[in-house]
Amino acid sequence: MSPRDGQRAIARTLLDRHGETYAAQSGIRVGNTPQPLYQLLVLSCLLSARIRASVAVASARALFDAGMRTPRRMADATWQQRVDALGEGGYRRYDERTSTQLGDGAALLLATYGGDLRRMREAADGDLGALRGALQGLPGLGPAGSAIFLREVQGVWTEFAPFLDAKAVQGAERLGLPGESGKLARLVGTDEMAAFASGLVRAALDRSVVDDVLEGSRA
Known part of the structure; x- marks a missing residue:
């Protein structure tokens, strides 16, 4: 598996296992x-x-x-x-x-x-x-609240996508993914960016998410 394919596998596993947006968790259909x-x-x-x-x-x-x-x-x-x-x-x-x-x-x-x-x-x-x-x-x-709003709204306010703030980038780096939003955006579909950003934030906040995704991506 090439490094790029490995990154795509990590991104896909993150989306599948931890990619629910916080809005969806709250019952909001953005x-x-x-x-x-x-x-x-x-x-x-x-x-x-x-x-x-x-x-x-x-x-x-x-x-x-x-x-x-x-x-x-x-x-x-x-x-x-x-x-x-x-x-x-x-x-x-x-x-x-x-x-x-x-x-x-x-x-x-x-x-x-x-x-x-x-x-x-x-x-x-x-x-x-x-x-x-x-x-x-x-x-x-x-600043934190505005970043959360923009992460979650980028699927409908597409002119501001891709939006990945410092917390999402931190999660990406923990997963061994690129630390640049442009490179991260190329790992998933444009309609998946909000969910991807939420997953990355969870990886930044919870080491068990990182372990779960890395293990799953190798399966």
Whole structure:
């Protein structure tokens, strides 16, 4: 097997075993419509805190189950309702601060973009730096949160693909894959980039993922 074939085998094994996006885990079917885009934004905010991804996913589900699926519903919910939903998902360490950030962020999104993240995309006009800056202008969504959003949305906002941030590249290097996004993108299909990025992040966060993928790719 050539080195390139070996890299493709690793990438395929990663996709097959650990390639579920965090959005899919949270029950979000990402598409270019306002509600799933907003739900992805909420998930990105939750994932960006120093907390287990499983807790962030459970807390996003709890918020959505409580009806807070749109900026208007999030803004109209009381601070305590948001706290309670976050607590139900296990997001207790940051629940009070995050409740405030989600409420303020929803209000800002409504005031600036009519609650529609597609307008933010249009304003960025294909400029990744402009989009990251706009995302980071929302409360609670710093560099880590904007990177998570872009990793997950690249399948529908294709002008920003391939998007592989430092955490995804770290996972690639642990797997013995190239540390450059262009080379990594050539290992999978263009429609698989979001899932590939999620798998790479899991490899960066969990050594057992690396071991599982390397062992599986040799089988």
